[in-house]
Amino acid sequence: MADILIRSVVKSYGRTKVVHGIDLDILHGDFVVILGPSGCGKSTLLRMIAGLEEIDAGEIAIAGRVVNELEPRERGCAMVFQNYALYPHMSVAENIGYSLKIMGIRKVERLERVTAVARIVGLEEFLDRRPAQLSGGQRQRVAMARAMIKEPQVFLFDEPLSNLDAKLRVQMRIEIRRLHRRLGGTSVFVTHDQVEAMTLADKLVVMNAGRIEQVGTPKEVYHRPASLFVAGFIGSPPMNIMKVGSATPGLARLASGATLQMPWLDTVPESSLRLGIRPEDIELVAPGTPGAMEMPVEFVEELGAGHLVHGEFEGAEFVVALPGAIEVVAGGRLHMCFPTEALHMFDAVSGLRLDGGEKASGLSSGAVREFA
Amino acid sequence: MIERTPLLNFTTHAILIVGLVMLLLPLWIVFVASTHDFRTVNTVPMPLWPGSHMVENYVAAWTQSGFGPKMLNSLVMAIGVTTGKIAIAALSAYSIVYFRYRLRMVFFWLVFITLMLPLEVRIVPTYAVAANAFRPLQVLLDVFGMSWLLESVTGFRLVLPEWSLLNSYSGLILPLIATATGTFLYRQFFLTVPDELLEAAKMDGTGPLRFLFDILLPLSKTNMAALATIMFVYSWNQYLWPLLIVTDPAYGTAVMQLQRIVPGPLFGEPPRWHIAMAGTLIVMLPPLLVVVFMQRWFVRGLINQDK
Amino acid sequence: MSGKRVTFKNLWLAILLILPQLFLVFTFFYWPAGEALYWAFTLEPPFGGEQQWVGWQNFETVFADPLYWNSVKRSLLFAFSSTALAMGIGLLLASFVDRQLAGYKVYRFIYFWPYAVAAPAVGLAFRFIFAPDAGFVSAINVWFPGLWNPALDGFDAMVLIVLANAWSMVAYNFIFFLAGLQSIPRSLVEAGAMDGAGAVRRMRDLQLPLIAPTFFFLIVINITDSFVNSFGIVDITTGGGPARATDLMVFKIYSDGFKGKDYSLAAAQSLVLMLMVCALTFIQFRFVERRVHYS
Numbered sequence: 001m002a003d004i005l006i007r008s009v010v011k012s013y014g015r016t017k018v019v020h021g022i023d024l025d026i027l028h029g030d031f032v033v034i035l036g037p038s039g040c041g042k043s044t045l046l047r048m049i050a051g052l053e054e055i056d057a058g059e060i061a062i063a064g065r066v067v068n069e070l071e072p073r074e075r076g077c078a079m080v081f082q083n084y085a086l087y088p089h090m091s092v093a094e095n096i097g098y099s100l101k102i103m104g105i106r107k108v109e110r111l112e113r114v115t116a117v118a119r120i121v122g123l124e125e126f127l128d129r130r131p132a133q134l135s136g137g138q139r140q141r142v143a144m145a146r147a148m149i150k151e152p153q154v155f156l157f158d159e160p161l162s163n164l165d166a167k168l169r170v171q172m173r174i175e176i177r178r179l180h181r182r183l184g185g186t187s188v189f190v191t192h193d194q195v196e197a198m199t200l201a202d203k204l205v206v207m208n209a210g211r212i213e214q215v216g217t218p219k220e221v222y223h224r225p226a227s228l229f230v231a232g233f234i235g236s237p238p239m240n241i242m243k244v245g246s247a248t249p250g251l252a253r254l255a256s257g258a259t260l261q262m263p264w265l266d267t268v269p270e271s272s273l274r275l276g277i278r279p280e281d282i283e284l285v286a287p288g289t290p291g292a293m294e295m296p297v298e299f300v301e302e303l304g305a306g307h308l309v310h311g312e313f314e315g316a317e318f319v320v321a322l323p324g325a326i327e328v329v330a331g332g333r334l335h336m337c338f339p340t341e342a343l344h345m346f347d348a349v350s351g352l353r354l355d356g357g358e359k360a361s362g363l364s365s366g367a368v369r370e371f372a
Numbered sequence: 373m374i375e376r377t378p379l380l381n382f383t384t385h386a387i388l389i390v391g392l393v394m395l396l397l398p399l400w401i402v403f404v405a406s407t408h409d410f411r412t413v414n415t416v417p418m419p420l421w422p423g424s425h426m427v428e429n430y431v432a433a434w435t436q437s438g439f440g441p442k443m444l445n446s447l448v449m450a451i452g453v454t455t456g457k458i459a460i461a462a463l464s465a466y467s468i469v470y471f472r473y474r475l476r477m478v479f480f481w482l483v484f485i486t487l488m489l490p491l492e493v494r495i496v497p498t499y500a501v502a503a504n505a506f507r508p509l510q511v512l513l514d515v516f517g518m519s520w521l522l523e524s525v526t527g528f529r530l531v532l533p534e535w536s537l538l539n540s541y542s543g544l545i546l547p548l549i550a551t552a553t554g555t556f557l558y559r560q561f562f563l564t565v566p567d568e569l570l571e572a573a574k575m576d577g578t579g580p581l582r583f584l585f586d587i588l589l590p591l592s593k594t595n596m597a598a599l600a601t602i603m604f605v606y607s608w609n610q611y612l613w614p615l616l617i618v619t620d621p622a623y624g625t626a627v628m629q630l631q632r633i634v635p636g637p638l639f640g641e642p643p644r645w646h647i648a649m650a651g652t653l654i655v656m657l658p659p660l661l662v663v664v665f666m667q668r669w670f671v672r673g674l675i676n677q678d679k
Numbered sequence: 680m681s682g683k684r685v686t687f688k689n690l691w692l693a694i695l696l697i698l699p700q701l702f703l704v705f706t707f708f709y710w711p712a713g714e715a716l717y718w719a720f721t722l723e724p725p726f727g728g729e730q731q732w733v734g735w736q737n738f739e740t741v742f743a744d745p746l747y748w749n750s751v752k753r754s755l756l757f758a759f760s761s762t763a764l765a766m767g768i769g770l771l772l773a774s775f776v777d778r779q780l781a782g783y784k785v786y787r788f789i790y791f792w793p794y795a796v797a798a799p800a801v802g803l804a805f806r807f808i809f810a811p812d813a814g815f816v817s818a819i820n821v822w823f824p825g826l827w828n829p830a831l832d833g834f835d836a837m838v839l840i841v842l843a844n845a846w847s848m849v850a851y852n853f854i855f856f857l858a859g860l861q862s863i864p865r866s867l868v869e870a871g872a873m874d875g876a877g878a879v880r881r882m883r884d885l886q887l888p889l890i891a892p893t894f895f896f897l898i899v900i901n902i903t904d905s906f907v908n909s910f911g912i913v914d915i916t917t918g919g920g921p922a923r924a925t926d927l928m929v930f931k932i933y934s935d936g937f938k939g940k941d942y943s944l945a946a947a948q949s950l951v952l953m954l955m956v957c958a959l960t961f962i963q964f965r966f967v968e969r970r971v972h973y974s
Contacts, residue, residue: 052571052685073577085568089590098586099576146576380878384775388786391772395793398846401815402804417818464700471693472686479697486708488960492907492929493952496936496945497711497718508710509702550707555700567684580687609797611911612929616937630799634806634915645807645814656800663795667788674851675858 002028002063002076002153002186004049009058011044018044020210021058026203031180031187035197036207037233043158045207046190050156051075063153078147079156083163084139086131086146092118093127096145117145120179137168144176148183155180157189161196173199194234198222206230224344228351231276231344237321239344240282242314244273252345254314258293261340264355272348279308279321281342287335295320295334309334406430406650413646425646433650437629438621445544446608446626446658452545453607454600461554461599462592466584468555469562470570483552491547492612499616502543506532539620548607554599557673561595562588598673601666605659626655712953718946737947747948749923750931757841757909757927762901764845766894769852774882776853777860787857794850798911805843806916829917833924836917840925843912844905851904852897859893860886899963903956928952 004026011019019041026032034042047053049060051072060067067075086095097114105113118124121141131139140160147155157176161169177200180187191197197204198218206213206221206229214226225231231239245255247268252260252275260275285292295318301308309320309328320334328334345354401420405413408423433439468480491498501508510532537543565588573583589596614625633651663670687693719737721730741747772790776783793801808815811828819827829835863886871881909927913919919926919934932952936945 047571050571050575052574072571072574077575079572079575081568081572083566083568085566085572087569087572087587089587089593098573102577102582146572377878381780384778384780387771387775388783391768391775392786392789394768395790395846395849397815398801398804398808399792399796401808405807405814414813416813416821418814460699460703464697467693467696470683470686471690471696472688473690473693476693479701482709483697483700483704486704488957489708489712489953490903490907490956492910493956494708494711494715494949495929496932496942496949497713497715498707499937500714500718500942501706501711505706508706512705546703547707550703552704563683570683571685574685580689580692605795609795609800611797611799611914612933627797627799630797630803630915634803643810643813645810648803649807652800652803656796659795659797660792663792667791671791671854671858674854 003061004154004186004188005059005061006045006049007059007061009045009048009060010056011041011048011053012056018210019048022210022212024205024212024215026186026188028186029184031177031189031200031202032205033189033191033197033201033203034205034207035191035194035201035233036213038192040207041210042190042192042207046156046158046188049075049154049188050077050079075154076152077154077156078150078152079158080140080143080147080160082159084131084143084160086139086142088131091128091130092123092134092142095131095142096149099146099150113149114145117149120148120182121145121175136164137172140164140168140172144179148179153185155183155185155187157187157191159191160189161191162193169196176200194236198234206233208233224353224355225276226353228274228276228346228348231346231353235278237279237308237319239276239278240313240316240318241346242275242277242316243348244275244345247273256314259291260338260343262343262345263340265345269347269354271350273354274346274348276344276346277338277342279319281339282320282336283339284322284326285335285337287333289335289337292335292337295336297328297330297332297334299330300328402649402652405645406433406653408646410644410646413649414643429646429650430654433633433647433654436647437633437651439626439629439651439654441622442624442626442629443654443658445541445623448541449544449610449614449625450604450608450658452541453548454603456545456549457554457603458596458599460549461558462589462596465555465558465562466588469559470580470583470588483555486550486552487556491551495612495616498547498613502537502547502617504534505537505542505546506535538617539623541623543617544610544614544623544625545607547613548610554603557595557599558592561592565591594669595673597666597669601662601670602673604662605670608659630655715946715949715953718943719950722943733943737943738951741944741947741951746923746926747931750926750928753837753924753926754906754909754928756837757844757925758902758905761841761844761848761905762898764841765848765901766852766897768845768849769897770856772849773853773856773860774886776857777886778878790853791850793847794854796847798844798847798908799915801843801847802840802912802915805839805846805912809839809842829921831921833921836921836925840909840912840916843916844908847908848901848904852901855893855897856890859890863889895963899959902959906952906956 004024006022006024006026008021008023009019010017010021022041022045034045036042044053048055049062051067051070051074055068062075062077087098090098093111093114096117097110100110100113114127115124118127121144123138123141123145126134126138126142131142134142143160160176161172164172173196176187176189189197189200201218203215204218204221205215208229214221214230216224216226221230222234225234225239228241232241243255244252245257246253247262247265249266249268250261250263252262252265252273254260254275293313295311295313297309298311301310304324306321306323307328309322311318311320311334320336322328346352347354401418404420404422405418406429407426408419408429409425412419412423464479464483468476468483513532537546569587570583573587578586609627610625611627611630614628615631618624618628630652633648717730720732720734722733722736723730772786776786776790796804807813809827809829811817811820811830816827827835829839867885867889868881871885876884906927906929910929910933913925913927913930914933917925919930928948929952932945932948935941935948939945
């Protein structure tokens with residue numbers, strides 16, 4: 001079974017530490033997506049699994065074997081690169097079959113296997129072409145076929161879709177997912193695109209500044225972000241974050257004085273707090289409703305299916321996502337309330353999520369609307 | 373861009389045509405002179421239209437100077453320098469770019485510094501080595517005690533044979549390979565090859581030699597063509613070095629021969645310019661043809677190598 | 680030096696690959712350079728025997744010799760005038776070809792030809808063209824008897840070799856200037872046109888400043904090349920004469936060392952020349968490359 005076990009892995013370039021001791025278990029058959037902003041160390045982690053970067057400290061084991069000292073070809077991984085990295089002077093067939101050639105597999109068998117793989121990705125008619133004669137999507141398929149032909153236990157994807165246009169990206173996303181199910185290996189996919197991450201992942205790993213912020217299913221990560229960073233990174237537009245002026249058990253008071261019910265808040269921590277709410281979780285109420293909060297509307301972004309209302313609230317930029325049926329105009333006022341179960345509370349210093357554990361887990365009652 | 377500047381356009385054409393005449397006129401005069409007989413070529417002013425003695429002048433120039441073997445020597449030299457340079461430069465640039473070891477930068481600078489001094493500038497000391505090209509290595513071995521070490525361990529004293537470069541093809545070829553031009557060109561090219569290509573190859577299981585021969589060298593084809601044209605012209609046109617290293621006419625090159633076909637009172641002969649110009653044209657023709665037919669590669673190579 | 684993200688670690692293979700180059704560079708570059716240094720500070724006794732250490736004596740002899748200073752002066756005159764001529768014409772032709780009017784490809788194609796011609800062949804051709812009693816220029820002497828004679832007049836001889844060298848270098852300068860001009864983004868020139876600058880104005884205000892790096896690079900290359908090429912041209916046309924008017928440095932080193940067999944004196948002169956060329960290259964790297972930016 002091709003489990004990948006990562007234990008306290010560290011990587012530095014000179015004096016800059018880029019990966020600060022990562023632990024992660026990737027189980028056989030999983031489709032794991034590592035998501036994070038550029039420079040967070042996600043590609044470095046992937047390349048350490050592949051064997052393209054040295055591991056400075058810690059251990060990586062693939063299928064029960066520590067691979068720290070193994071050459072890339074000895075690890076049983078295949079990789080799809082961001083810019084495809086096809087050999088420009090070789091035909092599609094030669095590109096796909098090159099690793100078999102190196103293994104010393106005979107031409108007849110090679111051709112058979114190349115044709116078989118090419119059929120899966122729909123490239124049969126292009127086997128004699130050069131990479132330069134292919135479209136972006138086709139090149140992407142060649143790169144995938146090249147990875148598949150070795151029948152690896154582990155597929156590594158390094159932002160493979162970021163060079164494609166938006167439409168093709170959606171299509172390839174679905175194909176990658178389909179191939180994963182069909183081939184049944186373990187896949188590790190690195191991206192900075194959260195939609196890609198959410199739609200592909202069985203298990204989502206959010207990284208920031210060389211550390212793992214959260215591991216969970218896309219749903220868990222979206223609905224229960226483990227830290228301020230995840231809350232701000234996942235979701236488009238991102239979660240609104242408000243300063244908490246003071247808090248008492250069961251109650252949080254915003255800086256402006258508005259109070260919010262926090263039934264699960266039993267003990268109030270010493271440090272300052274932040275409250276978060278997703279733009280799409282905010283509800284509109286009639287003016288004058290008790291507890292209603294007011295926000296002047298600065299401008300409205302039309303999205304077709306809905307719109308994003310921008311304004312200032314609690315001294316910071318604030319976004320409310322509304323369905324298309326509701327009319328809002330710039331210069332007007334928005335009366336809104338925050339459902340208790342949609343509020344996320346964080347420690348401002350550590351950035352970590354604070355909540356009542358099980359009590360808050362059933363939140364959001366299906367009111368999630370995606371605007372991405 | 374739409375711009376109506378008739379005056380400037382006229383000037384442009386005028387200047388470009390004057391430039392063309394300036395650059396081609398000398399070649400034309402050489403050609404015209406090589407087609408007239410002795411008397412006509414020495415008339416003042418000389419005719420500017422070709423005469424009828426072309427064939428006999430060229431036959432005379434060719435046989436008098438023995439251009440057959442001379443051209444062959446030049447060809448051997450040019451091809452030797454070209455292929456040697458292409459091979460050695462590719463290997464050393466590969467070592468410098470694709471391997472990581474402590475001496476890498478030292479080696480890089482050792483090779484790079486040779487760009488600063490053309491052969492003509494350091495001609496005297498280079499000539500001194502030619503008598504025995506192994507002497508530097510022998511001294512190096514002696515000084516670093518390696519011969520002593522070998523002798524005390526095996527009882528065998530390592531003495532490299534004397535290797536004289538005078539009057540030999542290796543003497544014509546090797547010193548011209550010993551500069552960094554090609555290495556630099558390859559290095560520049562290797563640095564533009566995407567990193568992912570090596571990474572993909574590593575994932576595919578290639579080792580260093582396989583990567584060089586299967587991927588890197590096939591990708592360098594255009595650079596090799598560029599380097600080949602430059603080196604061919606450069607080595608064919610060598611003059612001072614062959615003049616020093618060759619005393620035996622059997623190894624004489626075509627360009628060297630120019631010194632012998634200078635006509636003039638120096639030898640108490642009448643100036644036989646028609647033959648001399650025919651010889652000049654014969655000597656300059658091979659590199660000229662290379663430049664005319666391979667200009668695209670040539671220019672690309674020149675420009676990449678120096679930036 | 681930017682390197683590769685991923686490399687090989689096979690040390691012995693790496694050294695094996697670079698060994699042939701190192702051997703050649705050591706044998707034909709570093710060793711001779713060291714040997715020149717040794718010779719420059721030693722003398723061979725007139726009746727044979729070991730080389731004797733003489734300190735700066737060779738240099739003193741060289742620097743005290745008016746003939747040496749003559750050759751330095753002539754070399755610099757030759758270098759600067761042929762560089763100015765070749766670069767000026769090269770730039771002029773390149774900037775007009777860059778306008779890309781009809782037929783510019785033909786010019787671009789043919790302008791490069793002279794670069795293929797060997798220096799001594801250029802010399803021989805120019806010797807004929809500029810001969811006082813035959814060839815092309817001699818017509819002048821029909822109208823003004825005795826006006827032109829490079830075999831007797833030192834100034835005429837210098838003009839002859841400068842023209843020959845400039846002719847063979849124009850092509851190289853042309854190619855580099857053209858490449859420099861064409862690397863300027865088209866949109867930049869168009870922006871200049873939108874700002875109301877005419878073609879000549881754009882050349883002066885935009886294109887010339889932007890190819891400054893090419894300009895400085897070419898100065899160094901031209902001067903170095905004028906040392907290198909000069910031997911072939913001088914040896915065939917003037918032989919250093921008349922009256923040492925064209926006795927350039929490389930030619931003098933050759934005649935002192937190989938004709939006069941005075942290696943120590945030639946080595947000392949070589950060393951000075953090597954230092955001069957190195958200094959030029961150093962200036963290029965140190966000051967020019969830093970001050971002007973390639974974009």
